[in-house]
Amino acid sequence: MGQLFRPPIGARAWPRHLAMLSLAVALAWLPAAASAQSIGSDAQAKARVVVTFARFVQWxxxxxxxxxxxxxxxxxxxxxxxxxxxxxxxxxxxxxxxxQLQLMPAATGHTALAAPAAHCHLMYFDDSAPRRLTELLPPPDEPVLTMAQVDGFASRGGMVELVVVNDALRFDVNLAALQRANLNVRAGVLKLAREVLRDGGRR
Known part of the structure; x- marks a missing residue:
């Protein structure tokens, strides 16, 4: 079963400058691989970026x-x-x-994951899962935000690819894929991207 996380009753949307700052902070630092707590810190950084990025997307x-x-x-x-x-x-x-969080362990199997995947609004493919699971990507015109830390994900049709650059977590955006799915991302977020892929190529 998924786990539902609700904001407090009466909560308002974040002011834009605070929300943008939260994403910038999430991207600012990723511990070096040699760090004793790198595995846990790396996971926290990825979760923070994925969840924060989603709040800048309009379905x-x-x-x-x-x-x-x-x-x-x-x-x-x-x-x-x-x-x-x-x-x-x-x-x-x-x-x-x-x-609502739907954890989909790779051990569940490709076939068993296909049905719940059909109900996702955001799909994140972690690099801990087999690369073959990216075959579960929805059709290009489905309004499903797809994110992954998988090499070449954005260039193969994924929307947002997380990348590590000099111990910092960054992201590439496939703007053409987002537009085909009728998903809008705030312009300020694109300014934080390492690369933006458009129909005519990279920015």
């Missing part, structure tokens, strides 16, 4: 039946540490649409 008006309908966040992984990091990230009360 088509008919995606949700009501303001209280939760966004289904599906995490395909093979890491108990990552699963715990997402639980912790979503446990903190944050204004905005509630998110």
């Amino acid at each position: 088509p008006a008919d995606t949700f039946a009501s303001e209280d309908m939760p966004l289904q966040l599906c995490v395909l992984h093979d890491s108990a540490t990552l699963a715990d990091a997402f639980r912790r990230q979503l446990a903190a009360p944050v204004p905005g649409r509630p998110m």
